[in-house]
Amino acid sequence: MSQSNARYRFLMIHAFSLSDEARHHLRPQHGSKETVLMNHAELAPLLSDVDWDLHPGARATHGDWPVERQEEFAMVGTNRLPIVKEACESGRYNAIVLLGGGDPGFFAAREIGRRYGIPVTTCAHAQMHLAGMLGHKFSIVDISEVHNMQMYHLVRQYGFTDRCASIRNIDYPLPRPPYTHPHTLHGEHAKAERGETSGMLEAAVEEAVAAIEEDGAEVIILGCSGAFWLQRPLQERLVAMGWEVPVFEGYRCAIAMAKSMVDLGVNYSGLMVPSDPPPRSRRRKIF
Structure with a gap:
């Protein structure tokens, strides 16, 4: 540039x-x-x-x-x-x-x-804040047990434990060693683009509906960038089923x-992200 x-x-x-x-x-x-x-x-x-x-x-x-x-x-x-x-x-x-x-x-x-x-x-930071504006609770539709825990920690770090209804695992992990999982997300986007049935998309629909019906989610966000392609087809499927629920990708x-x-014209608060050295310091931080 x-x-x-x-x-x-x-x-x-x-x-x-x-x-x-x-x-x-x-x-x-x-x-x-x-x-x-x-x-x-x-x-x-x-x-x-x-x-x-x-x-x-x-x-x-x-x-x-x-x-x-x-x-x-x-x-x-x-x-x-x-x-x-x-x-x-x-x-x-x-x-x-x-x-x-x-x-x-x-x-x-x-x-x-x-x-x-x-x-x-x-991505996750922005999704959670926007989801919090558009519904009382959101659920994360995510790819694997291991990746779920990264999202779990982010929910806690970002202060959304009272707004996150659940993390729903579709069990389509990333392709990585030891490569023993029966299916990964590799190739699932291409299947959907060709008009073929994508097991990953079907699992995402199932878990999103469960998050709405069972967990109280009013917004759905997607946890992994490898799953962000799901946003449009998942949104369309939910609307077709009568669920007027926003679906976000990162x-x-x-x-x-x-x-x-x-x-x-804003940036993060200088009290949350202090200058070094800060122009003023607080004697105490409370929760």
């Missing part, structure tokens, strides 16, 4: 990148930014007035596969902090959008961004939140 006078100048950063030799990729590794950005067709209307760049993410150091474990989230989160800092120092952007379910590195990236006056947004929510923060 050259220097631009556009109202929105965003850098979007993938959580990590894999080698060309990796056994499974969730997105294309090469090509235009539109090609490499998952679900670009769904995002294009929201990006139509944005000058945006896309960073592929730091090369994964946890292994050559997608992330699900806590250890892996911690590693990829740390790896993308230098990218955030370099982007903030460049002066080219007025917001940073961290892509990927599980929000790796968000708290530290938010702190970096605030030092430079640049808001940083991310990329659009994070982009929309970044736009709102730029429009309002």
Whole structure:
């Protein structure tokens, strides 16, 4: 991106990148930014007035596969902090959008961004806040037992334990070692696009309906970026069944939140994310 006078100048950063030799990729590794950005067709209307760049993410150091474990989230989160800092120092952007379910590195990236006056947004954080506006309770439809726990921890960290009705597991994990699971999410999007039955979509519909009928959810959010393609067909299926329930995915929510923060000219509170050193200090923090 050259220097631009556009109202929105965003850098979007993938959580990590894999080698060309990796056994499974969730997105294309090469090509235009539109090609490499998952679900670009769904995002294009929201990006139509944005000058945006896309960073592929730091090369994964946890292994050559997608992330699900806590250890892996911690590693990829740390790896993308230098990218955030370099982007903030460049002066080219007025917001940073961290892509990927599980929000790796968000708290530290938010702190970096605030030092430079640049808001940083991310997927689960944005989804939960928007869901909290549109319903009393939300449920997370997520991909696997292991990934569920990352979302569980985020619900607690973000302060939504009283607003999250449940985390519903569809059991379509990411393709990763030891590769013994009978099915993964790999190829499920392509099946749905071809008009074939996708077991992943059917499981998402089943669990979303159960979250509504049994758990009291009034909004559905999707936990993993590899499942974000479910938003449109899941929304359509629920509406066809008579459930007027919003379904959110993370990329659009994070982009929309970044736009709102730029429009309002706001960043995170200096009491939640203190300057270093802070101009004033509190004697006590209470809960």
